[in-house]
Amino acid sequence: MRRNAVSISSAAVLFTTIVISLLGGVGSLFVSPVSAAELTSRFLELSDSRAAQTSVTYNVGFNITTAGTLGSIQLMFCSNSSLISEPCVAPSGFDASNAVFAQETGVSGLSISAASTANDLILTRPPAPAAAVPVTLTFNNITNPAAQGSYYLRVLTYPTNDATGPNTDNGGMAFDMNAAVDVHVQVPPYLLFCTGNTITGTDCTTASGDFVELGALSTARTSSGQSQMVIATNAQNGYNISVNGSTLTSGNNTIAANMAAAPAQTGVSQFGINLRKNSTPNVGEDPSGTGIGTPLANYDQPNLYTYNNGDTVASATGVTDYRKFTISYIVNISKSQSPGIYASTFTYVALSNF
């Protein structure tokens, strides 16, 4: 009977359900007979991510998940895996053996255990209660791994003070050694210098005119004119601007230049320049612009004029942004001045001292 009963059962639909439960764990799931909780919000912040760099600061952060007795925290730096079930391969070149424990938050009383190694930092204290709070641990003077790439840190908390026995919480994190960006810029020696009858502001593109007409010379009045020049340079030692050219000449006749700075005087043959705003006559402008530089003393006195071929008329001692100078020209003649067309060409030379 029993055999027949079995036969009927066989003839029926024998139904057995096998349920396969697929547990996909993303993150560090520790398969353990006694499962520890996972530390949350864990990170490792470095002060320098360059391989082999020394004196690096490591700031480890995590949230303690399980409140309870805390006696030690273990930090294992590995090159192969963040999983605590796997063997930990020490990163080549990494060295925390001289680490200085600089700061702790969320916990207190921890210090580096003598049992720590180059890649296995153990912080210890007398076991005491710890709340489930955020924790940060800061270490100075760590040497980074020698090669670029990804590395791992495993953090485990223990109720014991020597990181032995079952851990309470654990978690892993990854960090990276990578190349730094080197930026190079070459700033070349730079000198901008322009002249003209007029220059708008300090814009050399507006420089215009190269001929100063002084008109008919008179014994009764001073003839005057002006030109302008702009300079800018990144020369560390500044610049000198010199003027070159003879005094006003007509054939064999010249109008004598003031060798020393002197006022304009009608009825006296004289030629002179300065780089200031004058009232007698009313000609010229004071230096302007955001740059530095001043006329030399002989050419820096209003209403006093001088000229010596080759004189330095303006200078600066360092780099300068745009600086504009206005050169004032004055001419007077005596009754004995020979008639003729008196002219000269003045060349201004700017020399930057790098």
Next chain:
Amino acid sequence: MKKTSIRFGRLVNLVTATLLLAITIAPAVANQSYALGGLVQSRFIQLSNSSPSATSVTYNVSFKPTTTNTVGGIVVDFCNDSPIIFSGTCTFPTNFTLGATPAVSGLAGFSTSTGSWVTTNSLQCGAAAGQKQVLLYTNTTAQTPSGTGTAINFQITGVTNPSATGTFYARIYTFDTSADTTAGYTCGTATTRGVGSGTTGVMDYGGAALSTVTQISISATVQEQLTFCVSGSTISGTCSGLTTPSLTIGSGAPPVLDTTGEGTPAYTQLTTNASNGVVVRMKATNACSNGGLSTAPPDVAGGCASIAGIGSAAAVLTAGTYGMCVAPGAGVTAATNYADTVNSCPTTFNATSKYGMNGTNLTSTYGDQVYSTTGAVNAISSSMTFAAKAAATTPAGVYQGNEILIATGTF
């Protein structure tokens, strides 16, 4: 006489043979069947969960009737010992229950739908007090099956599986009327049954085997991942084709920086499964320790000269300043200080683009945040354009800066 004896012996042999034959072909029922129907076909009970002691399990019962005689009651009895129908005994599957009042839904397979099907006549038998072991699903108005080729099907919900792992059984019966069901299917004791093949009204019958099993657990672990690379040229694939990120800002041969401004990019790529994202910071080192570009002696007599960072807020580069902007990839957000909201940070200098370079933050312990993600990303590339503009007063020389990029993932 001998002849007579032989005939008797032959007769005896013939009778014996007949008896043996009868036993052999006896069906798997406790007694010779005289049911109105027969053995239901295509019968099964499908469980939604086979774990021992699982609760809220749905049992999907299905069988094909052998006749289209009207059905007033369906019985499903769960036993631990055997599926033998009409057996007078039924061992209770430990901790099994159909609930205080079995819940049944989805009844199909009848061509009529009059009256109401109820479970209130279900039996406790071996179940705990207030619980039910035997389902009596009855309708005072008997219903007509759609046909012998159409399964009668319904679901019993809220079932608690037996606590033991292994096989247990169900015995399925149909009755002609509700009254015959309740009168015919009884529990004398927790483990005895009053039903038999001669019970009035019983029609179709059949047994089924069920099983609770240990679950197979599979676990897989994925470790934390953070891959961050920096290159002087575009990055192909996953951090492949990297070139040294040594950038020269300038134009011409050799490249020099003038007052019009120049820029050049570096490229980064980030892959991580950090669920809380990644922050990328930049830390600047230069001779003047101000986060800009600087030159030292012999280019500069004493001390150092620099092209200083543009400042803490993204802005158009002015003469004598240095800055950087981020063109973020998908899922990446540039920090406000380094976001070019005007031109989306092209890889060449743009006079209207905005650049940032916060010297104070860049020279702090961990640097200044330049971009970030809120979650995991896969091989996402972002570019960073470094730009500078000389001033007329920027001393001649070679200026350098070393920008360290640090990625921090929060897992």
